[in-house]
Amino acid sequence: MPTRKVVAFKRKKKSYKAVFFYSLLGVLIFFIFLNFGKNLLVQYLNPVGYLEWQVIEEGIKGEGYLFKKEVLVYAQASGIIKTKKTWSKVRKGDIVLEIEDTSNHALTKMKAPMNGIFVPVTDGLEFIGPDNLENINPEKIFQLYKPTVLGNEVVEGQPVGKIIDNLDTVILALPGVEKKGLFREGQDYQIKINDDLEVKAEFLRFSSGNALFSLPFYPDELLKLRKVKVFVNTSEKGGFLVPKSALRSIANKTYLYTLKNEEVVLTPVKIIKNFENNVLVEGEKESKDELLGKKYLIRPFLVRPGDKIYINT
Incomplete structure (x- = not known):
């Protein structure tokens, strides 16, 4: 019988140096991508604003x-208004409008009782002026205020306008x-x-x-x-109006993340006034001129003081 020859193969031992090398390489690549990814997030998720000084009025x-010296002009006849001056400056004695009698077509000329501006509108408050305003109940003012525009037909004795003293x-x-x-x-x-x-x-x-x-x-x-x-x-009140998201509280102090030569800097600020979504602040140490125009992070994300970031604004 033929004799069978058995050949045994020995398994090669793994090189622990190679395993260590590839593991170290993997960790290095991981941290490179982690840092690269962080930079991308910092770049795209950190909107930047500019500090602008604003004055908030309270x-x-x-x-x-509004009350002025006013004198009503009354119709001296019944009829149809033929001519009138609208918001015109007049002198005492100037003709401000004419009324034509519908029966005989006679014209009655209305003259300005004083210098001022003729207005073909009345509102029921002409009798109130600087001299007697203190005697008027505020509620009565609301009740008496009824603006009316002059129509074509008028009756004798009807107010047809007023003269306002524009120098008073x-x-x-x-x-x-x-x-x-x-x-x-x-x-x-x-x-x-x-x-x-x-x-x-x-x-x-x-x-x-x-x-x-x-x-x-x-x-x-x-x-x-x-x-x-x-x-x-x-x-x-004057200050820099910034979103509330821009502020960070650290050790009982309030800070803004500002950028100086693309480097993140903690800038201490004082809150002047709170609004619904924004805050009016001023520098605790820096003056208005020192902070004016500085870039700041609107929503600081994954950044620390000293980080160097480059953001397209």
Whole structure:
């Protein structure tokens, strides 16, 4: 019988050096990708803002009434209005409108009783002026205010317009202001009327539930207004308005993450005023000029002071 030869193969021992090398290489690659991934996250998940100085106005909002020296013009005959001047400057004795009698076509010429601006609109408050305003109950003002535009046909004795003295002081009455310590007599305040007109007004006094202001200088368009929206600026606060997400509290202090030469820096700040989503702050050490225009992280994410990050802004 043929003899079978059995050959045994020996298993080679694994090289522990190779295992260690590849493990170390894997860990190194892992940390490289981890750091690379972190940099990507830092770059794309850290929006940057610029510190801009803002002034926040605080004050009182409400509805007010403007009162001027006004004289009603009454129709001296019944008939149809033929001509009229609209928002025109007139002198005493100038013809402001003509009324034609429907039966005989006779013309009655209406003359201005004083210098001023003729307005073919009445609202029921012409009898109130700077001289008697203090005697008027604020609730009565609301009840009496009924603007009416002049029609074509009028009857004798009917108000057909008014003359406004455009050189006299305008008085602003702000009803419903109960805080008597809020305004100081004789002090000037910046006032916004209907959100777009800004005037300086002197606070006179409180009277019959009204806060009274004097407007010695005003644009002509103010004469067209009676009932207005009012904002009285009582104080101003300046600072940097930033989102609440930008602030970090560390050891009972508040910080912003600012960038100096692309390096993250903790900048201590003081909170001036809180709003719903934002905070008005100022530098605790740095001045306004030192912080103005600086970049800051709106939502700091995976960053620490000293990190060098490059963010496309």
